[in-house]
Amino acid sequence: MLQKLTKNGFLISEQGTHGGYRLSKDPHEITALEVIRTIDGPIILTHCFTEHSQCDQGPLCPVREPLRKVHEGILRLLSSITISDMSRDDMPIPAIPSAGSNIQLTRLSEIR
Numbered sequence: 001m002l003q004k005l006t007k008n009g010f011l012i013s014e015q016g017t018h019g020g021y022r023l024s025k026d027p028h029e030i031t032a033l034e035v036i037r038t039i040d041g042p043i044i045l046t047h048c049f050t051e052h053s054q055c056d057q058g059p060l061c062p063v064r065e066p067l068r069k070v071h072e073g074i075l076r077l078l079s080s081i082t083i084s085d086m087s088r089d090d091m092p093i094p095a096i097p098s099a100g101s102n103i104q105l106t107r108l109s110e111i112r
Contacts, residue, residue, distance in 0.1 A: 001039055008038045027087065033078035043078075045071040 002021055005011045010030060011021045023030070036043060048055050048064050055061070 004038055005035070010035065010038065023083070027084035028082050030083045031079050032081040032083075032086065033075060035083070036078060043071075043075065045074065 002011060002013075006013050006021070009024055012024045013019070013021055033043075046067050048061065048067070
C-alpha cells in the first residue's frame with residue numbers, strides 16, 4: 001500500500017536510520033477519494049451504470065438511477081474530505097454535498 005502511494009506521488013520514501021515515509025504534498029491538497037482510488041482502484045457501487053454494463057434491464061430498472069445518485073454522492077463526499085480534515089480530532093461528520101436533486105428511494109417490495 002505504501003509503495004502504491006509512493007509510486008503515485010502521494011508519499012516520499014526516505015532511506016536511512018531516520019527514514020520512512022512522508023507526504024509529498026500538502027495534506028490539504030490530498031483527498032480521501034484520491035487515496036482510496038490509488039489503493040483500491042475505481043470505486044464502483046454497481047456495474048449497472050458503468051459504460052461496460054451488460055444488463056439488458058437497464059432502461060426498465062427502477063433502482064439504477066437512485067444507485068447512480070448514491071454513487072455520485074459518495075464520490076462527492078470523499079472528494080470533499082482531505083487528509084488534513086481526517087487528522088483533526090474535532091472533524092465533524094460531513095454531510096454529502098448536494099448535487100441539487102433529492103434522491104427518491106424505492107422499497108424493494110415496490111420493485112416486484
